[in-house]
Amino acid sequence: MAQKRLGNQTVQLQNSPTIIATASIVGPKEGKGPLSSYFDKILEDDLCGEKSWELAESKMVKEAMQMAIDKTSYVMSNVDYIFAGDLLNQLMSTSFAVRDLKRPFFGLYGACSTMSESLSLASMIVDGGFSDLVIAGTSSHFCSAERQFRFPLEMGSQRPLTAQWTVTGSGCAVISSKGKGPKIRRITTGKVIDEGIKDPNNMGAAMAPAAVDTIRTYFEDTNDDIDSFDIIATGDLGKLGMDIAKEFLMKSGYDISKIYTDCGVEIFDSKKQDTHSGGSGCGCSAVTFCGYIYNKLINKEFNKVMLVSTGALLSPTSTLQKQSIPSIAHAVIIQND
Template identity: 85%
Template sequence: MANKRLGSQTVQLQNDVVIISTASIVGPKEGKGPLSEYFDKILQDDLFGEKSWELAESKMIKEAMKMAIAKTSYMMNDVDYIFSGDLLNQLMSTSFAVRDLKRPFFGLYGACSTMSESLSLASMIVDGGYSDLVLAGTSSHFSSAERQFRFPLEMGYQRPLTAQWTVTGAGCTVLSSKGEGPKVKRITTGKVIDKGIKDPNNMGAAMAPAAVDTIKTYFDDTKDDIDSFDIIATGDLGKLGMDIALDLIKKEGYDISKVYTDCGVEIFDHEKQDTHCGGSGCGCSAVTFCGYIYNKLINKEFNKIMLVSTGALLSPTSTLQKQSIPSVAHAVVIQNY
């Protein structure tokens, strides 16, 4: 009997699922942004001592996982499962990383929604009593994403103003059935939404309807109070997508403007860093949550937040075939009480 369900798409966890630690690693550009003080490690070189950007990304997520577990009283061998993924074909970055960690692994692909997806599934497996200790995370890299989804950097392709900058970063959380820290309370799993946007350089517009659908569904399902949240953070809609999302959700009868932000807007200085519409990529919401938001939760500056990582489910093949961009968003509500 599904007695943990609320409404159509939301579940309410009944047991403690505690985020006992996080870790975040970012690239040089992210390290010069407004959230720099919250990251555990800032790379001086986006190759991270490796021969390729893909291997550098793999090293980032592996190091983030090791750093996150090192902050606890546990060892990597105590971890029951790892939930993680990335943007690259066959989850190359994550698969190569976890082969060295030798823990049971669920590889995930939700595009840039992967941080909330990994948190959702890891939380449900702990709440269900199947595990006492799980890692959940994700990563992205500007150069590896550009090479796969757009054009080789050597071409010097000019990016339109609607484009975003894929975050070079990796974030990891450690979830436990016991311990101290903020707790995952509710999860709203998103549907795939496609409003016909075909421009891969305007993913904020493509993803905004998915974010709105998930946020609206959460409040429809739970009847929760918007004012009880300190922050509702979408993953990587960027400035344009964030504006679209605010307009769309107001039309649905919900005004979240007082508590709403977007990780893609927060992570870069829009005026000084020339990232056009802001940040994107799996690592965007991952490092913003594992760095900035988690720090605020631990210090009780935030007591209740909603992370809504957003993903554009396009591929190089679908773009070349002139298909529209399906999108998805998953919401995770985390509280100190």
């Protein structure tokens, strides 16, 4: 019998796992943004000393995972499982990274929702008593994502104002059955939502309905108090998607405007850095959470947080076939003791 379920899509973790450490690595552009002081490492160049952007992303993943473990009293061999993924075909960046770490691995693809997805599954496996120590993480890279999903950078294609800038970065969290730190209390797993948006340069509009559905479902499942949250942060809707989500939640009777932000809005100064609608990519919510938000939790400036990473589940093939963009969002509620 599913004793931990609340409502239709939410679970209450009875043995709330602890996030005992995080690590975040970002590229040079992200390092010049408003959150620069919260990142563990800022790369000097996007290639990170490698021969390709994909290998550079893989190097970020490996370094972020090792860096996070080094902040704890454990070593990598103590890790029971790694839950992680990226945007590239066959999870190239993540798979190449974890082959050297030699730990049991679950590869995930949730597009840009992967940070919340990895946190969700890692927490469930710890709460269920199957593990004591798990790594959850993800990554993205502007150049590798552009090459796969849009146009070669060499073309110099003009980006419309609705477009977002894929974050170059990797974030990961170490989740433990014991230890000090903020705890993951509840998880709301999202449904695939598709409102017919076909424009791959307007991801915010495509993903906003999924974020709205998941946030609304969480409050319907739990009857939780909106005012009990210090911050509700969606993943990478950007400015346009954030405005859409805010408006539709308001129409549903949920006014989160005082505590709502979006990681894609926070990570760049869109006017000074020319990122149009803001940031996107798996790394967007990953480094914003593992850097900025986790720091605020550790320092007790935040007590209760909802992270809602959002993902557009399109592919180069689906775009060429003129398919609309299905999207998903997963919510993780993190709280101090």
